[in-house]
Amino acid sequence: MASTTVQKGNGVFSNPLFIRSLGWANLWVMFAFLFNNFATFWVGLPGASMSNGVVGILQLLLYPAAVILAVMWTLKRRDTTLRQDSFRISDMNAFLIRAAFWAVVLLGCVDAVISFLRVEGLLDDLIGTQMDKNLGRSHFRGPYVHVPLMILGVILAMRTKTLGFHWLALLIVAAELLIVVLRFIFSYEQAFMADLVRFWYGALFLFASAHTLLEEGHVRVDILYAGLQRRTQGRINAIGTIVLGMTLCWMIILTGMWQKTSIINSPVLNFETTQSGFGLYVKYMMAAFLGIFAVSMMIQFVSYLMGAVADYRGEEGKYVPNGAGAH
Numbered sequence: 001m002a003s004t005t006v007q008k009g010n011g012v013f014s015n016p017l018f019i020r021s022l023g024w025a026n027l028w029v030m031f032a033f034l035f036n037n038f039a040t041f042w043v044g045l046p047g048a049s050m051s052n053g054v055v056g057i058l059q060l061l062l063y064p065a066a067v068i069l070a071v072m073w074t075l076k077r078r079d080t081t082l083r084q085d086s087f088r089i090s091d092m093n094a095f096l097i098r099a100a101f102w103a104v105v106l107l108g109c110v111d112a113v114i115s116f117l118r119v120e121g122l123l124d125d126l127i128g129t130q131m132d133k134n135l136g137r138s139h140f141r142g143p144y145v146h147v148p149l150m151i152l153g154v155i156l157a158m159r160t161k162t163l164g165f166h167w168l169a170l171l172i173v174a175a176e177l178l179i180v181v182l183r184f185i186f187s188y189e190q191a192f193m194a195d196l197v198r199f200w201y202g203a204l205f206l207f208a209s210a211h212t213l214l215e216e217g218h219v220r221v222d223i224l225y226a227g228l229q230r231r232t233q234g235r236i237n238a239i240g241t242i243v244l245g246m247t248l249c250w251m252i253i254l255t256g257m258w259q260k261t262s263i264i265n266s267p268v269l270n271f272e273t274t275q276s277g278f279g280l281y282v283k284y285m286m287a288a289f290l291g292i293f294a295v296s297m298m299i300q301f302v303s304y305l306m307g308a309v310a311d312y313r314g315e316e317g318k319y320v321p322n323g324a325g326a327h
Helices: 016-043 053-076 082-119 123-127 129-135 138-159 165-184 191-214 230-257 265-269 283-313
Strands: none
Touching: 016 053, 016 082, 016 230, 016 265, 016 283, 082 123, 082 129, 082 138, 082 165, 082 191, 082 283, 123 129, 129 138, 138 283, 165 191, 191 283, 230 283, 265 283
């Protein structure tokens, strides 16, 4: 266990058990909401409500159960420090981001190849007329092509350690360069080429945000903060995380996923695509990027909250950014 030099103080920030319980409860409630969202709109359960029968009541009870379990989890691990929990949550988030990175790389490459073969009329000869027609339907390509690639992305995330943002940035540059070369030298351009760049760039921007927060890489307009004591900085970071950061994440999650017709749920449930029939079939996933952004930022904000309170209390072992998230 890391050595600590803890300063005494008053208020909620002086109680590590409360902060740890608050952080874990926030995460477990978020995961309960995501589970209910999937169970309601994908599986067909009635939804969390007292008026939806026994199943609806059970779905509703997931939320207080999540809070109770989070508190019990914290009390059971009473000797765990804020730093240790902060690092554990950050590592969990790194796995999520790594899986998302691999998924978008695989999806972009495979979907671009399929779209190229379709636009050039080659799929019919390779796999037959019926499969060609199936791959032209988003409700087929999504479940039978995209979902297995997402699962493969999770498996690769288990076997690798790098987040891979620099490789994704390189792929974006290569894809854009290919567009320039093919357009101005060979007078060849298709809709899927521009779709691929937007798809990867959206993933790079949104998925890297949580890691950039970890590395203190977001742009700050700093007038007074740098000159404050570490304890005061910790208090400011903790309050800002709760009032601004976590609140923003909840607003995105609830606004985007509260109903079937919400801005994230609607395109994902319908496997929405662009109007161009030969573009990438990934528009629905770009809507899901907002959800991944909010979830990954929420996880990282909880880790940041615990680290900020640890700074306030004077715990040692502060994470030192290595510059990987520099803007």
